[in-house]
Amino acid sequence: MNYNLDQLFEQQKKTSNVRALNKLFKLIPHEKKNLWWAFFIIIINAASKLIAPLLVGYAVDNAVTTGDYKSLLYYAAAVLATYLVASGTQYFQTKVMGSIGQRMLYTLRNALFNKLQELPIGFFNQNKTGDIISRVNNDTDKINQFFSQSLMQFIGNMAIMIGAGVCLLVIHIQLGAATLIPGVCIFAFTLIVSPWIKKRNAISLKTTGNLSAEVQESLSNFKVVIAFNRRDYFRSRFSKVNNENYDASIKAGLANNLFVPVYGLGANFAQLIVLVYGISLIIAGNFTVGLLVSYIAYAQSFYNPLQQIAALWTNFQLAMAGWDRISQILNLESDLAIVEITNTPQHKNAVLSFEKVHFSYPEGKEVLHDINFNLEKGKTYALVGPTGGGKTTTASLIARLFDPTSGTIYLNGKNLKSYTTKERTHKIGFILQEPFLFSGTVKDNILYGNSSYENTSDEELIKLLHNSGLEELLSLFNKGLQTEVEDDSSISLGQKQVIAFMRAVLRNPNLLILDEATANIDTVTEQLLDKILKKLPKETTLIIIAHRLNTIESADEIFFINNKQVEPAGSLEEAVTKLMQDKRNS
Numbered sequence: 071m072n073y074n075l076d077q078l079f080e081q082q083k084k085t086s087n088v089r090a091l092n093k094l095f096k097l098i099p100h101e102k103k104n105l106w107w108a109f110f111i112i113i114i115n116a117a118s119k120l121i122a123p124l125l126v127g128y129a130v131d132n133a134v135t136t137g138d139y140k141s142l143l144y145y146a147a148a149v150l151a152t153y154l155v156a157s158g159t160q161y162f163q164t165k166v167m168g169s170i171g172q173r174m175l176y177t178l179r180n181a182l183f184n185k186l187q188e189l190p191i192g193f194f195n196q197n198k199t200g201d202i203i204s205r206v207n208n209d210t211d212k213i214n215q216f217f218s219q220s221l222m223q224f225i226g227n228m229a230i231m232i233g234a235g236v237c238l239l240v241i242h243i244q245l246g247a248a249t250l251i252p253g254v255c256i257f258a259f260t261l262i263v264s265p266w267i268k269k270r271n272a273i274s275l276k277t278t279g280n281l282s283a284e285v286q287e288s289l290s291n292f293k294v295v296i297a298f299n300r301r302d303y304f305r306s307r308f309s310k311v312n313n314e315n316y317d318a319s320i321k322a323g324l325a326n327n328l329f330v331p332v333y334g335l336g337a338n339f340a341q342l343i344v345l346v347y348g349i350s351l352i353i354a355g356n357f358t359v360g361l362l363v364s365y366i367a368y369a370q371s372f373y374n375p376l377q378q379i380a381a382l383w384t385n386f387q388l389a390m391a392g393w394d395r396i397s398q399i400l401n402l403e404s405d406l407a408i409v410e411i412t413n414t415p416q417h418k419n420a421v422l423s424f425e426k427v428h429f430s431y432p433e434g435k436e437v438l439h440d441i442n443f444n445l446e447k448g449k450t451y452a453l454v455g456p457t458g459g460g461k462t463t464t465a466s467l468i469a470r471l472f473d474p475t476s477g478t479i480y481l482n483g484k485n486l487k488s489y490t491t492k493e494r495t496h497k498i499g500f501i502l503q504e505p506f507l508f509s510g511t512v513k514d515n516i517l518y519g520n521s522s523y524e525n526t527s528d529e530e531l532i533k534l535l536h537n538s539g540l541e542e543l544l545s546l547f548n549k550g551l552q553t554e555v556e557d558d559s560s561i562s563l564g565q566k567q568v569i570a571f572m573r574a575v576l577r578n579p580n581l582l583i584l585d586e587a588t589a590n591i592d593t594v595t596e597q598l599l600d601k602i603l604k605k606l607p608k609e610t611t612l613i614i615i616a617h618r619l620n621t622i623e624s625a626d627e628i629f630f631i632n633n634k635q636v637e638p639a640g641s642l643e644e645a646v647t648k649l650m651q652d653k654r655n656s
């Protein structure tokens with residue numbers, strides 16, 4: 071399956087802002103009640119702001135022109151009351167919407183992170199880590215900025231604008247229609263240019279992702295960069311992506327700010343229309359001065375929010391571009407699908423079988439072609455072959471890190487795809503070529519992902535390790551189980567392999583795969599690991615991948631993997647001959 075986010079972005083159908091927002095709100099169904107409350111408060115706030123101009127207009131017509139000071143005081147008190155209501159509702163509006171925004175961000179980051187935990191290896195192979203980190207941090211922050219700072223102002227301004235528009239039309243329909251013409255033009259302009267602006271923002275966010283990927287790559291390989299004096303190379307690569315990001319950000323910024331002068335111009339036109347048309351109506355005796363005062367205030371109430379919306383629209387476009395990039399990940403299919411068992415059990419005596427298995431990496435050439443073999447319970451198998459021959463790929467298919475492009479793999483007679491992740495990882499242990507440790511203690515790392523021993527004390531764990539013959543290995547760590555593994559550099563590669571070994575053996579799997587698992591371990595410790603493997607329950611099947619042929623001397627059967635084929639190699643001597651022949655041919 072294609073998990074390349076850049077390619078998926080090119081192929082994906084463009085969604086409208088309304089649909090995108092709708093999907094975003096579906097992430098927070100529990101906030102529905104709070105959102106209605108916020109909406110209600112916003113309406114009251116807008117209404118109180120809209121009543122004031124009408125009261126001022128009436129005051130001009132009924133109190134100022136007639137010199138009725140008592141009425142003027144009443145009008146002033148009424149206007150003051152509307153201002154107080156507006157301030158009070160503004161406070162509640164900020165409080166309710168601000169917390170909804172923060173909760174939304176929290177939910178979004180959780181959803182995104184949980185999704186990342188479920189995605190298959192293919193996703194991480196096909197995308198740069200830096201870009202994924204940028205989506206989790208930077209893109210969610212764009213949504214946060216919009217929801218916590220802008221959304222409330224956005225809705226409030228929209229409510230005032232719509233209310234002012236209605237007032238303009240109700241007071242005088244022709245004058246209202248004329249005043250709103252620039253607004254309609256602005257609206258049409260916004261609709262036309264928004265997709266283009268969103269695209270510019272999306273490109274800008276993508277270049278930010280590339281920038282982050284570049285930083286991540288050079289920082290995680292800094293030892294190689296220094297050792298090979300490749301600083302200039304990385305500097306020039308960084309400078310290239312930084313330039314791209316700079317150009318894209320400038321273009322996005324210019325596009326985002328395009329609204330501000332256009333909206334300003336529209337507002338000025340509207341004022342001109344109100345004054346010219348309104349005064350001509352007064353001269354004709356069809357309008358009063360008080361109504362014109364109200365009218366000017368309503369025209370401002372319509373166009374001022376419009377200008378603010380122009381600024382907020384920038385945040386909105388950025389947030390929507392960020393949401394597109396985030397929802398791309400959320401829409402991906404989680405994990406490798408678990409399929410119903412439709413076929414009857416096959417190869418009953420074999421613990422593992424490959425049947426007509428073909429495999430290619432996405433966009434890569436075929437690595438395995440029509441592979442058929444059976445592995446029996448309790449036996450030890452060795453996979454040998456030249457570098458890049460396909461040993462790790464075969465092991466990865468057995469551990470279901472990938473699915474075959476075609477064909478079927480059976481575990482204990484059942485399609486491997488029919489096992490849940492928990493069942494599969496319980497049955498198959500895999501010690502990777504490059505073991506990964508989490509920050510924490512040796513104990514944390516040994517027990518990682520092992521639900522059977524979650525709350526095991528040190529004493530109980532030592533007993534368990536003793537029973538599996540693993541206890542002796544603890545002497546390799548100065549503080550035993552409590553040795554801190556802070557980061558990659560605080561522990562040797564060999565020690566890492568020992569921890570990965572203990573982690574896998576303690577799970578007591580039916581099938582244990584060791585991919586170059588002892589390549590960095592000294593001979594004495596290797597012999598100890600060998601002894602531990604011999605103590606495993608006799609029904610455990612072992613698959614050993616090794617370049618050092620002495621490590622596979624005890625194998626019951628050897629498979630030679632090269633040129634897309636997996637073939638029985640016969641004896642160790644035959645395997646060595648094949649390897650040498652292969653080397654000569656290459």
Ligand SMILES: Nc1ncnc2c1ncn2[C@@H]1O[C@H](COP(=O)(O)OP(=O)(O)OP(=O)(O)O)[C@@H](O)[C@H]1O
Nearest residue numbers: 195431434437455456457458459460461462463464
């Ligand atoms: N993630 C990947 N994406 C694309 N191609 C890959 C990927 N991993 C491995 N390959 C390719 O698949 C082929 C087999 O690689 P594999 O790692 O299985 O070989 P190997 O026999 O384990 O090699 P080694 O002895 O060096 O560990 C190689 O040509 C390699 O370039």
